[in-house]
Amino acid sequence: xxxxxxxxRAGEELEVFEFTSVGPKGKIPKIVQYSKTNYKxxxxxxxxxxxxxxxxxxxxxxxxxxxxEKILTTVVSTLYAFFDKHPGAFVYITGSTKSRTRLYQxxxxxxxxxxxxxxxxxxxxxxxxxxxxxxEIYDSFLIKMx
Numbered sequence: 001x002x003x004x005x006x007x008x009r010a011g012e013e014l015e016v017f018e019f020t021s022v023g024p025k026g027k028i029p030k031i032v033q034y035s036k037t038n039y040k041x042x043x044x045x046x047x048x049x050x051x052x053x054x055x056x057x058x059x060x061x062x063x064x065x066x067x068x069e070k071i072l073t074t075v076v077s078t079l080y081a082f083f084d085k086h087p088g089a090f091v092y093i094t095g096s097t098k099s100r101t102r103l104y105q106x107x108x109x110x111x112x113x114x115x116x117x118x119x120x121x122x123x124x125x126x127x128x129x130x131x132x133x134x135x136e137i138y139d140s141f142l143i144k145m146x
Contacts, residue, residue, distance in 0.1 A: 007072065008078065037092065043082075047059060076111075099140075117146075123136060124140045
């Protein structure tokens with residue numbers, strides 16, 4: 001994706017990324033974290049504000065800094081870096097709330113044609129996985145680099 005995005009700072013394994021959202025509410029530190037799951041080769045994508053007291057990811061924070069497009073583009077850019085370091089991996093994505101899952105899906109739908117050229121995307125509904133179809137409603141997503 002060649003859209004405007006924030007500069008990233010990343011750990012050596014490219015599993016934790018940090019950036020700073022800049023908008024009307026000031027500078028808000030963000031974290032994108034890829035965590036191993038109980039399934040071999042499957043990582044969970046966690047995203048949220050960085051808690052300044054603990055340094056940990058807060059995926060329930062609502063910052064509304066009027067930069068959601070730039071944030072989405074930045075998070076997607078971490079997928080490319082992550083898959084470069086972890087070829088063959090799958091990334092599981094779901095929101096911490098239903099409304100956040102809908103927000104993620106809106107982003108996938110908006111950039112579906114562009115992202116579909118680089119990624120294989122699956123959607124989960126009714127506890128079944130299928131190849132992602134633009135316009136369907138899903139509970140979670142699974143992404144793999146083509």
